[in-house]
Amino acid sequence: MNVRQLLDERLGEAFGRVTKEWAPALVSPASRPEYGDYQANGAMAVAKRLKTNPRKLAEDVVGASDLTGIVAETEIAGPGFINLTLSQEFLKGTLARAQLVTPAAKPERIVIDYSSPNLAKSLHVGHLRSTVIGDATARTLELLGHTLYRQNHIGDWGTPFGMLVAYLEGQDQSSNDLGDFDHFYALASERFENDPAFAETARKFVVDLQSGKEAALTQWKQFIELSSSHMQRIYDQLNISLNPDHTRGESAYNNDLAQVVTDLDQAGLLSLSDGAKCVFLKEFTGKEGKPLPMLVQKSDGGYLYHTTDLAALRYRHKVLNADRILYFTDGRQNLHFRMLFAVAHASEFVPKSTKLEHHPFGKLLDSTGRPFRSRDGSTIPLAQLVEQAHERARAVVRSKSSNLDEIEFDEVVHAIAIGAIKYADLSKNRLNDYTFDWDSMLAFEGNTAPYLQYAFARIQSLFARGNFDPESYRKDITLENQNERELAVQICRFQETLELVGREAMPHHLCAYLYELTSRFMRFYETCPVLDAPEKDRESRLALCVHTAKTLETGLDCLGIATLTRM
């Protein structure tokens, strides 16, 4: 249940009754514990508009509101804040519900375009943020009951593929498992540079490919399969929910590109400028105030990524019937997407009712503030990043854990390594540049994935020691002390947090929530004995543990981070 929304609606109605007009209650979590659980800030703004006393208005609103069974205590504070404290019954009732997450009343069909690497090269750190943030958003929206269409818009077409296919052809097929994918790419481009005959063959491949020659296509497909399996291995390691079904690359739109240009022309949007076909929209200007074109066809007849993106957008509207389309790319593509959306609407390829959202994110920096790269300046493959995380995690787990057999040890190392990489990224507001720092990420102290995993493991340990089956455990909760109560309140805020993340495509809110949940649990755990408590307390506290564990597990699952029963 979305508690914040419930309060906002109830108080909003009261505001309406009192002021005889629409006025938002502006309910948010209380900024300080002494102000209760939630606060409504709407009175001051409305009072000013109506030229009346805000404290008096706040009192009238509280008097006119129906908060029975929800709020135990209200208080008017300061210039007109309404502070709300949830009632014991409400907290108990909310926790007693079998359903942890309430699905959306109006589920949407949501397309989410993320990861989208170019298959000419292996996945590298440049793909990390889009992949990890997009995936967490997708999982969250899916949990909220929406229908998700993950779209991995991979780069699988164009000049580099001629080179790679040509190189692949010259190789002994049996030795080409592409285990060292980047090495393969490097060899191919080196040969392309230094071997004119090879370069000629490669160019011929591109021509053959684009004219649809059967043999070239077969070899191209073979290469794409090879490269895709490399990509899938990385996704699997990182626990990314993308699979081959979600792949719909640039090549999928080849046959529609000419039609896109024709349709733009029919819509009266197409101009010819320096031999290239493009769309001018008056809201976009470039240097010296000149109109800024969006090029859709080069003077040599070739198409551009704008064209492909328009075709993809049309597919997502016409075929997938999307209500909402999200893109996760770095901020540099901001202008591209603004133009893309504007042209899509102007051409009526996509109706205005379809929400088009670009969700940009900042760069990956190293601790000196420079772009995150390896020592020699080259980009870091994700495979290498993952391996390094495992190495570091192995050292820490070895030093901290005992009593883990070999299989468990590997499992713990893997969950911690992957969790650390993803959580470090997900826990930050994506708009900012992000400083990638192994040491703080794998220190495993404070606000990190292992902290959450550790809390979960502690709870599981309680269940194991007490021989409880958390799945079937249903007992009433009584909130006797402050730490129990604060834990319960936080659990009840899960729904509103998920909805916030889904609305804004900002998973860091979920991380902040889970961290707060975990620290409240840790305080509870330190101060409230569970297994050794008297029968009544024991049942209630175990029930609190069950809810905490379930919430943690579900939340971490949204982030694509594994939980552990021991560590």
Place this chain on the structure above:
RNA sequence: GCGCCUGUAGCUCAACGGGAUAGAGUAUCGGCCUUCUAAGCCGAGGGUUGAAGGUUCGAGUCCUUCCAGGCGCGCCA
């Protein structure tokens, strides 16, 4: 030149349609393990929110100007 993004504690980051005394983690210092995992808990210090104006009962958040950094602006994606 025009446009977009960013600037918060030593460091890494929060602050959700403007809200109460700007919060965490880390680092530093001091406490807490014969009792459910110390990867933990409790406490202390640490700030002119890049600068200056303005709007407002109230500004890290909105407006203006400036400073600093990053990115983008026709045939790559």
